[in-house]
Amino acid sequence: MISAALLIALALSPTAGATGLASPGCTVIAGAKVYTPTGPQDDLDVLLRADRIERVGPGLNEPGCARVEAKGLTLTPGFVEPWAQLGLIEVDLEGASRDDEGRGPDLRAAEGYNPRSSVVPVTRVAGVTSVVIAPSGGGLAGQAAWVDLAGGTQAEAVQSASVAMVWAPHEDLPVALYELRALLEEARSYGKSRAAWEQNRTRPYTAAPRDLDALQPVLRGELPLVVTVDRAADIESILRFAKEERLRIVILGGAEAWRLAEALAEAKVPVILDPLTYGPSSFTSRDARPDNAALLHAAGVDVMISSRQLHNVRVLGQNAGNAVREGLPHDAAITALTATPARVFGLTDLGVVAPGARANLVLWSGDPLELSTTVTGLWIGGEAIPLVSRQTLLRDRYLTNPAALPAPSL
């Protein structure tokens, strides 16, 4: 039997190859409760043209455009997973399927991204349209990229090839700071003496020149450094270090970040956290609290929510719902999942339902964070995406009779 979602998906995908329909080039999504930059508003229409949102308002009538009746439904920007190896790893335990290894500042995760990973459709049909993909490993692993979960090529999928520098400090923090401080000092020296270096008139550097080049935007504060850190004392050390080195940083993990909420707010340091982190799961998360996000938000910190998953990035909404359960305001949770990562990572035309923004949109049957809500419509870059994944195909294959395996017909 064809699910309602599939019916709507087929109706919404005029460019679906299977149907061979021509794209009208514009779509009006009519009458939904829309999460605008100023909060949710009922009965709004959203006009998409090409890959952009053109207009948002009540009663938009555009002849010649496809129309999606969305009364009683909810429209949000596509959710953004701010940190995952999605598309870099296919099967965790199979090394041959992994392209996530970090090496140094000049490494670019975007070069390993597979837009045709099975994980992509599984993730987007749950309403996640974008992911910041990051290399794994300890130390300065390399550069993270922003990808949208549509498009068959890297060129189509990668929206920005370098959005952050990734640093997972050695578990012994003084060692990690000792090493990074020395590297940044070299990078500064190299940055000032580039011409002289070309003529062999500088001191020798231990780091590779390409890595020193790659660190220049970090030194200028243009490229944020995302730091994996949980323990309050470690966050305090890193805040001090970032201030001394004049770095723009983002905290990833932040299990005990609530203890430094004021300091983080004052330093304007955003935090990527998983609301399901609990204490004392480890020595560094001893004081984790379920209301971490709520406390940080109340202090004025930019909060982003991560699933800390790969194959299950789709639980992002549930994780955010848990943060709301513990006191994060609902609107703040939606913002944390959309506009905040876009702003922090420099993609200002993403993560919002506003004229001129890239049309990454999700239509939900109800509250996007509730566990009974389903995705009924999905657009990435203005293109309607069928709500089909390998998992829905497997389900449908086995739905009627598990023993009736496919066979050709005469």
Add this chain to the structure above:
Amino acid sequence: MLIPMRSGPLLLPLLSAFAGLLACRPPKPPDTPPPEPARLSSLEERGLSPVEAAPVINPPPLLLTGAKVMTAAGVTHDPGWVLLRDGRIAELGAGEPPAAQDARRIDLAGRVITPGLIDTHSHIGVYAAPDAQAHSDGNEMTSPVTAGVWSEHAVWPEDPQLELLVAGGVTTAQILPGSGNLIGGRGVILHLVPTRGARAMRLPGAPETLKMACGENPKRVYGERGSEPSTRMGNLHVQREAFYAAERLLRDWEDYTQEHEDWAKDGAEGDPPTPPDRDLAQETLALVLRGDILPQVHCYRADDMLNMLQLADELGFSIRSFHHALEAYKIRDVLAERDVAVSTWADWWGFKLEAWDGIEANAAMLAQAGVRAVIHSDSPIGAQRLNQEAAKARRAGAQAGITFTDDQTLRWITANPAWALGVEDQVGTLEPGKRADLTVWDGDPFSVYTHAELVIIDGSLRYRHDDGSQPWSDWTLGREVTP
């Protein structure tokens, strides 16, 4: 008695043996029953004798009123009432409660009462928090078959995660060894109350269980060491050998029992027959063959599950529950026919190849086919929100055109896991006579926004949300966790 003088060298030993027989054996009084034979079951009892007394609570009677009462037994009373007495559910019903003068009345308007949740797959206590080398007690990965080890011996009752489960509404959990071994050892079914030792935390009367694993994990662990198993065929080979050895042991016990019976009938002359030598691993497997220990089998792929069912048929035992079983939907007809429970997740998949074909509708398709579907956690994070996981599994069903009532969905985390653990006579539903294990929720238990507000175990309040009282784990004591 005359001894022929010709038996020279044999004379002394014979004489002394005979004298020994005469000297050490006093005349038997008439009508003494012959000594009982040794039994596997008495050896079991010996191994299970407690030192710390199980917690004895005499909770006062409680009358919970005004809440929506979800029994997980096909009936919901909205509003309803539940009367608890002597640690049991005495009565329950709809509307106005009876006047139970001796009971303390608690008004729970706006709340929802369910049976306490049951997690069939947990490593709490054996992989205790905080994550530490010293706490790595879940996998005795020194041999692929360690049937003689017991999870109970590795559970740390001070694991801070135990009370986090209770805060999530869980009242009973099966603690299992990991899946590094083909046969990892016995699980233990715990009633989540604070005790000093693990044995006192056992759910009284719960059966023994055995953890088995198929597929990638055991063959990877031992294959990397260059020993068997290193392939799926090695997996089955080692498991079959282990069970056949246990079958031989069972036959030895049967032979011994028969010999003992014959010896007793013949007047119990001389020494009684000697029972088989002790072998903790083989005894455990023998008890599985006898149906006394319930197998809990970690297995992902449909074909691997069929192999395990074949193994069970070959040896004559029944698998009580598969665990994880991401491809169970592909063989749900077989599982339904054999009444094998399936403990699975709402949405985990992909971390290894045997998990590649996981789908969100697994539990729903199984339940529709008449299989006892269970949502388990295998995770301290999932265990704190089993209700949320069940909600997601129900949603996936709806997307596939399969709908479930609240009661049916609730069974996935209450009545069905109770059956999978062989404790369905005691817990898992709100019915008169069952243990008073209840979770009181501050809203719809399937909403992401709902908390467990109160958790009652054996009729005694064990958890109150946000009440600021001291944690029960000593590890957590002394932490100030206030902003």
